[in-house]
Amino acid sequence: MKKLILIVAVVFALFSCEQNDYLVDGGVSDAKVEMTTMEFIKSHPQLDTVAILIDRAGLADEVNGNSTLFVANNLSVRRYVDKVLTELRKEDPLAEYTINDIPTDTLTKYMGGYIFPERITRDDLVKEGAIYTAINGEQRRISLEPQLDGETGYGDQLSSAPGYVYYTYKDGDEWDEWDNVTNDTRVIVRTSNIISTNGIIHVLQGSHTLFNFDIDE
Numbered sequence: 001m002k003k004l005i006l007i008v009a010v011v012f013a014l015f016s017c018e019q020n021d022y023l024v025d026g027g028v029s030d031a032k033v034e035m036t037t038m039e040f041i042k043s044h045p046q047l048d049t050v051a052i053l054i055d056r057a058g059l060a061d062e063v064n065g066n067s068t069l070f071v072a073n074n075l076s077v078r079r080y081v082d083k084v085l086t087e088l089r090k091e092d093p094l095a096e097y098t099i100n101d102i103p104t105d106t107l108t109k110y111m112g113g114y115i116f117p118e119r120i121t122r123d124d125l126v127k128e129g130a131i132y133t134a135i136n137g138e139q140r141r142i143s144l145e146p147q148l149d150g151e152t153g154y155g156d157q158l159s160s161a162p163g164y165v166y167y168t169y170k171d172g173d174e175w176d177e178w179d180n181v182t183n184d185t186r187v188i189v190r191t192s193n194i195i196s197t198n199g200i201i202h203v204l205q206g207s208h209t210l211f212n213f214d215i216d217e
Helices: 004-017 037-043 048-057 075-090 103-114 210-216
Strands: 069-072 128-131 139-146 161-170 185-193 198-202
Touching: 037 048, 037 069, 037 198, 037 210, 048 075, 048 103, 069 103, 075 210, 103 210
Parallel strands: 069 198
Antiparallel strands: 128 139, 139 161, 161 185, 185 198
16 A cells, blocks of 8 residues: 555656646747748748748848848738638639739738838837837837736746737827727737847747738728
């Protein structure tokens, strides 16, 4: 009986360690990637479709400049393609639409909204946000907002509330009061502050639709 209790205790201890491993600080990770921004997104299986679209838009040089890229992932592209296809099939049930069907002028016009001609890092950001102008002339409000303790889901396991970077579209001709901004125009950054050999990369959440198509349609 004592042996059984000992075995159960050991198994429980090992299981507990595995369950809480994500709480163990593994040290400071290196944000630098030894490649250009384009090389990085081309090599990443969740971002490589966006790299193709940037090339088609003729914006690779801008991405590889001293710039910041807020990059949508492949799921965001798929969401865009699916929404366009849904609209087309209202007129033609047999319609087809793929990334190859996205017009080049659409890519050139809207892909530039993710590229900023300056380095924007987490250290540059504040809760209230600042307005930045993308290379296509569109404005975005970029902010670093702390998550309230009750919203993190970690209880008292964190010594301070984590901060999340947000990439926010302007809804209308003027910026609304900050408190009136809705989640329809805000995109959370899933991974921030990746430092390439030429600039900064922030990866947007996959729930984002490329070009924020929900707003534009």
